[in-house]
Amino acid sequence: MMARFRSLPQLVSTLLLGLLLCLATPLAARAMDIQKVVSPGGIEAWLVEDHSNPVLAVEFAFRGGSATDPEGKEGLAGLTAALLDEGAGELDSTAFQEALDNRSIRMSFNTSRDRFSGSLMTLTRNRDEAFDYLRMALTEPRFDDSAVQRLKSQYQVMQARRLQDPQSLAWNGLYRLLFPDHPYGRPSEGTPESIGAVEVADMRAFLENQLARERLYIAATGDITPKELGELLDETFGSLPEEGTATEVPDTTPHSAGGVAVVEREQPQSVVAFGQPGMARDDPDFFAAYIVNYILGGGSFASRLNEEIRQERGLVYSVSTGLNTMDHAAVLTGGLATQNARVAESLAVLRAEWQRLAEEGPTEEELANAKSYVTGAFARQLNSSDSIASVLLSIQMDNLGIDYIDRRTEEIDAVSMEDVRRVASALLQPEALSFVVVGQPEGVESDLVLPPRE
Amino acid sequence: MRNLLAPLVFFVTLALAPVVQAQVFEPESFTLDNGLQVVVVPNDRAPILTHMVWYRVGSADEPVGQSGIAHFLEHLMFKGTDKVEPGEFSRLVAREGGQDNAYTSYDFTAYFQTIASDRLDMVMELEADRMTGLLLEESEVNPERDVVLEERRSRVDNEPSSQLSEMVSAALYLHHPYGRPIIGWEDEIRQLDADIALDFYETWYAPNNAILIVAGDTTVEEVRRLAETHYGDIPERAVPERQRVEEPRQWASRRVELADTQVGQPSVSISYLAPSYNTALGDSSDATPYALQVLDELMGGRTGRLYQELVVNQEIAAGASAGYRANSLDLSEFSISVTPRKGDDLAKAEAALRAEITGLLEDGVSEQEVEQARQRLMDSVAYAQDSVSGPAHFIGRALTTGQDLKDIEAWPDRIGEVTAEEVEAAAELVFDPNRSVTGVLKSEPTS
Numbered sequence: 067m068m069a070r071f072r073s074l075p076q077l078v079s080t081l082l083l084g085l086l087l088c089l090a091t092p093l094a095a096r097a098m099d100i101q102k103v104v105s106p107g108g109i110e111a112w113l114v115e116d117h118s119n120p121v122l123a124v125e126f127a128f129r130g131g132s133a134t135d136p137e138g139k140e141g142l143a144g145l146t147a148a149l150l151d152e153g154a155g156e157l158d159s160t161a162f163q164e165a166l167d168n169r170s171i172r173m174s175f176n177t178s179r180d181r182f183s184g185s186l187m188t189l190t191r192n193r194d195e196a197f198d199y200l201r202m203a204l205t206e207p208r209f210d211d212s213a214v215q216r217l218k219s220q221y222q223v224m225q226a227r228r229l230q231d232p233q234s235l236a237w238n239g240l241y242r243l244l245f246p247d248h249p250y251g252r253p254s255e256g257t258p259e260s261i262g263a264v265e266v267a268d269m270r271a272f273l274e275n276q277l278a279r280e281r282l283y284i285a286a287t288g289d290i291t292p293k294e295l296g297e298l299l300d301e302t303f304g305s306l307p308e309e310g311t312a313t314e315v316p317d318t319t320p321h322s323a324g325g326v327a328v329v330e331r332e333q334p335q336s337v338v339a340f341g342q343p344g345m346a347r348d349d350p351d352f353f354a355a356y357i358v359n360y361i362l363g364g365g366s367f368a369s370r371l372n373e374e375i376r377q378e379r380g381l382v383y384s385v386s387t388g389l390n391t392m393d394h395a396a397v398l399t400g401g402l403a404t405q406n407a408r409v410a411e412s413l414a415v416l417r418a419e420w421q422r423l424a425e426e427g428p429t430e431e432e433l434a435n436a437k438s439y440v441t442g443a444f445a446r447q448l449n450s451s452d453s454i455a456s457v458l459l460s461i462q463m464d465n466l467g468i469d470y471i472d473r474r475t476e477e478i479d480a481v482s483m484e485d486v487r488r489v490a491s492a493l494l495q496p497e498a499l500s501f502v503v504v505g506q507p508e509g510v511e512s513d514l515v516l517p518p519r520e
Numbered sequence: 521m522r523n524l525l526a527p528l529v530f531f532v533t534l535a536l537a538p539v540v541q542a543q544v545f546e547p548e549s550f551t552l553d554n555g556l557q558v559v560v561v562p563n564d565r566a567p568i569l570t571h572m573v574w575y576r577v578g579s580a581d582e583p584v585g586q587s588g589i590a591h592f593l594e595h596l597m598f599k600g601t602d603k604v605e606p607g608e609f610s611r612l613v614a615r616e617g618g619q620d621n622a623y624t625s626y627d628f629t630a631y632f633q634t635i636a637s638d639r640l641d642m643v644m645e646l647e648a649d650r651m652t653g654l655l656l657e658e659s660e661v662n663p664e665r666d667v668v669l670e671e672r673r674s675r676v677d678n679e680p681s682s683q684l685s686e687m688v689s690a691a692l693y694l695h696h697p698y699g700r701p702i703i704g705w706e707d708e709i710r711q712l713d714a715d716i717a718l719d720f721y722e723t724w725y726a727p728n729n730a731i732l733i734v735a736g737d738t739t740v741e742e743v744r745r746l747a748e749t750h751y752g753d754i755p756e757r758a759v760p761e762r763q764r765v766e767e768p769r770q771w772a773s774r775r776v777e778l779a780d781t782q783v784g785q786p787s788v789s790i791s792y793l794a795p796s797y798n799t800a801l802g803d804s805s806d807a808t809p810y811a812l813q814v815l816d817e818l819m820g821g822r823t824g825r826l827y828q829e830l831v832v833n834q835e836i837a838a839g840a841s842a843g844y845r846a847n848s849l850d851l852s853e854f855s856i857s858v859t860p861r862k863g864d865d866l867a868k869a870e871a872a873l874r875a876e877i878t879g880l881l882e883d884g885v886s887e888q889e890v891e892q893a894r895q896r897l898m899d900s901v902a903y904a905q906d907s908v909s910g911p912a913h914f915i916g917r918a919l920t921t922g923q924d925l926k927d928i929e930a931w932p933d934r935i936g937e938v939t940a941e942e943v944e945a946a947a948e949l950v951f952d953p954n955r956s957v958t959g960v961l962k963s964e965p966t967s
Binding site for chain 1: 671902903
């Protein structure tokens, strides 16, 4: 299947994050009644009850992710997450997986730089067992040697692939440039050496420190009542400690001196990742920045970069930008790919558009269209139980409040042309843009050296 | 599809949930006087809907020498009509918070918008307008051809595994156009222009060759009223029969190998020709595609035979999987693949993969694993119906590849009837080396 547009893989998460942070309409609020459930044992979750289908989705996360990995053991958080469903309690890896599979229970664990998260989806008839298996995975993981070795080998194969994947090379390179002295610059998936160095004791210590209730956020959507959910929350998460001693990650500011680093690689098309400092989620100007990004490159087909670089000149199949708001830093990043001969032209157009929006701001029509898009797009995220639960989880973790959806449209409407001009002018800094170009670009000067991979 | 990473994810999701039971989704269907078939899947969980138009034409219908025209036309469909400026379609949809896109496959071309449910009128007006009024200016067509060439560079030229997939397909089909890449061969893409695109458009894009699907927060009455208003006046036109050549008897197994310093993850796959719902192979029956889905389920996946044996028990592989899709107008494929653990021997992994096939053919499958696979497949119905837009994508694919709504409705029952003997017979039929291509992706050390 060929699609007309595809976001670059690394961008998808950034853009989704942006959407999740920013989506709501009054329409959706009416359709979605969010309840705050507090279990008898004091565990809180947000719930959207929906009994139309015998399915329940649960999304949860603990604050703190791969950025807490100790130096030399990068990949610890990710490997730990991958091993939680590889055997727990009395069940070895195969028995555990079969127990889930034969009940059509979908369970997974994941990490990002700032999060250790999990998803559970189950049919109503297997709900109690699903939560019990989740409890086992969180509190009684086995870390059997054969499973550990198998997962390590899978990680190492994945890394070998990433080292040959131009997209991964570009995006890993960009974060190394933007965060040379901070955990955000390190490869969250680790290296073959650092994965090799991770021991079971490290993983057990990670869980003990990280999986604390004070850092836990939970959202559920589907076929369950608040009372039923409350009881299952206690049974599942109740035995976790209230507090842990997770490593603190310092706040930081991304590199802003700008420049271009070329990673020479024999391929017909150069892959480019670029970025500069962004806007924190709790900044009062966040929505203005979100609108600026939408007009610049966030709106896929409708954005200025897409119009100028793709539609007008046919330089790329896809170009887009996104605001990535992490817990300790914020960046505005983007990506494109073009034949080697036209990289210089593409970067020139990109910088010019950056400059033009910073200097002139958007037109009245662009601003109106952007506000209309940003307010209207929220409801699209409510496509399924798990996507609704993900939205609820993001709102909680960003401290936006349970009434966020009701307030959101108003806050967006309140953004004025003056706000957007001011924010565009302060935010968009062409000279602060760092580029990583993977390929054999013609006429592009490399004036930055990538910090080595750790 | 086979060679594309991002859309692959999308299709894998559908393939894992091949699940659309009409009595569950309660789709309603009617046909306008001009032959446009309309399907409605009401679902009011959120105030959104997905509006799709599917054309019964894809890359396998392209004239020889014009590979890529179906996909190029799909791109050009956003370049305007006498009522809508180039690019305006997407701008209008975005302004309402909607998302629009399109995709092309061998057998179909699909256009969709997901948007607030009170904007159905607007997206229908836009979509109906471009069913007849496409205008193509050179100044729009030329840059878009460059866009497609960049798309090809991203997907194929920069990606050794996609290059291998292209060769595997070309080798698997000796004669049938499924052997050509959907995006087209590069030299032929370069030759495509507005006239060729308009010719293809005027040949195939007609209401009587299209299916309109609306899934989400709407009613059949509303869809009927709006469809009459916007699509009802488009005249029916004669559309040619889809002329597909048949794949001849294949006499020998084939092997294609690609070695490149830029391969980070070596792998071996074996692709076998297989029957689809719509097209038999050898002495396959109507039940065979269902049996093959059960076979796929019990071989692939985390608890399937391949992963359990090659990855968990023998510890020689990092990954192993199977894949089969029953929805295809002509033949389909059943494929299996293995990725060795780092440093492990590719040949050893391939031998172990083949041994699994041999073992399965010799010893058969157990009643228990068939029972569990059937149950998982039937359970996937509930997950599939949990999505608002998913059913629209699934139904469109089924209806453009020879199925009807009753077939979709009967899916869980048909899966539930599959026996171990049928699975064994299907395996016997499909795992024929003479109808297979082995694709080997090797990492070549840098000198």
